[in-house]
Ligand SMILES: CC/C=C\C/C=C\C/C=C\C/C=C\C/C=C\C/C=C\CCC(=O)SCCNC(=O)CCNC(=O)[C@H](O)C(C)(C)COP(=O)(O)OP(=O)(O)OC[C@H]1O[C@@H](n2cnc3c(N)ncnc32)[C@H](O)[C@@H]1OP(=O)(O)O
């Protein structure tokens with residue numbers, strides 16, 4: 270183990286990183302709160318400010334992935350689509366199998382300049398996670414209870430609000446609705462069987478309602494669906510704790526750009542289209558397992574310095590008083606921040622995931 274790698278695994282380093290993340294995050298949350306009156310005067314200006322404030326938080330995690338752990342992210346995509354990435358609104362459909370899949374998504378957002386503005390259809394529970402969840406409120410992230418009777422109205426309304434959003438964004442949808450576990454896979458394949466759908470090996474059966482409502486409400490606003498399939502080399506199982514320990518991973522993302530006009534408007538046809546898409550995604554994962562790569566040419570969009578510069582800025586700002594005082598209070602604060610971050614990391618761990626999708630369903634449906 271090299272000296273640098275040894276340093277990255279030290280508890281004191283983690284304590285400092287967590288301290289900077291928590292204190293800067295809370296400062297940003299406070300600044301976001303201060304923008305509330307501005308929404309009444311100029312909504313678009315308030316949105317633009319919040320995009321930049323949010324960047325200060327999420328880019329710290331991107332910096333940890335790219336600069337601290339040195340994780341490499343390779344993009345497999347059609348070179349003709351490449352110039353459009355970051356220059357249009359898009360709906361991103363991504364597999365939900367890894368604890369850091371959202372962070373790899375963020376990395377690509379940063380590389381294409383849409384990190385501050387990007388959105389997701391997230392479970393309501395995440396809205397209460399300090400810093401990230403609170404920040405999302407000001408970013409107009411769309412939350413769902415995963416109860417269609419309630420979601421159909423609220424999700425559609427939140428999506429309508431995004432129609433006049435002032436900057437380009439990617440709207441992320443994990444159509445599987447929950448993270449992959451063998452038990453959830455088994456249950457969802459029972460559902461597939463009862464619906465006469467082919468079995469999937471690497472994905473849960475996609476939930477189609479959220480996709481349909483998103484496409485319907487963002488038609489005319491989003492130009493395309495980016496069908497994205499993520500995997501890691503050498504059977505890596507990446508975690509946020511691994512990133513914090515400076516462990517380097519190798520992510521491969523296969524993206525196909527599908528113009529929105531190609532997606533059927535009718536709900537049943539749209540659902541069938543999504544099921545077919547997941548069968549294709551499954552075949553790409555099979556190809557990856559067999560060959561170690563996705564089909565098609567690769568590009569590695571370079572990591573940008575901004576996430577690192579932002580991180581260094583907050584480190585300087587918040588560690589200076591720490592250096593001056595270095596008293597019991599600062600250490601207690603760091604320790605509390607570290608415990609808080611450990612709890613937040615718990616939200617990303619598959620073992621601690623929800624029971625959504627675990628419940629057996631009757632098999633006699635057609
Ligand atoms: C160039 C680079 C390109 C790309 C870069 C990549 C990415 C970057 C992009 C953006 C990044 C931005 C932000 C990322 C940051 C952080 C993200 C972090 C976390 C958020 C993640 C989450 O919270 S995921 C959970 C929430 N989201 C969802 O659930 C979405 C999917 N779900 C749906 O769409 C649902 O339909 C619903 C939520 C709208 C409603 O759920 P509900 O359960 O009420 O209804 P369903 O329709 O799903 O259920 C009833 C029908 O489903 C059938 N059923 C029953 N059991 C199952 C089962 N186990 N599996 C599948 N289907 C099942 C049932 O039979 C019913 O069927 P019907 O025929 O009647 O429909």
Ligand SMILES: CCCCCCCCCCCCCCCCCC(=O)OC[C@@H](O)COP(=O)(O)O
Nearest residue numbers: 290329330333401447448613614617622623625
């Ligand atoms: C700068 C360095 C930073 C140090 C580390 C900071 C750690 C901060 C942790 C922030 C946590 C943010 C959580 C947002 C993303 C959670 C993604 C996720 O995967 O959610 C799960 C849902 O999709 C489905 O839930 P399940 O039904 O599977 O249950």
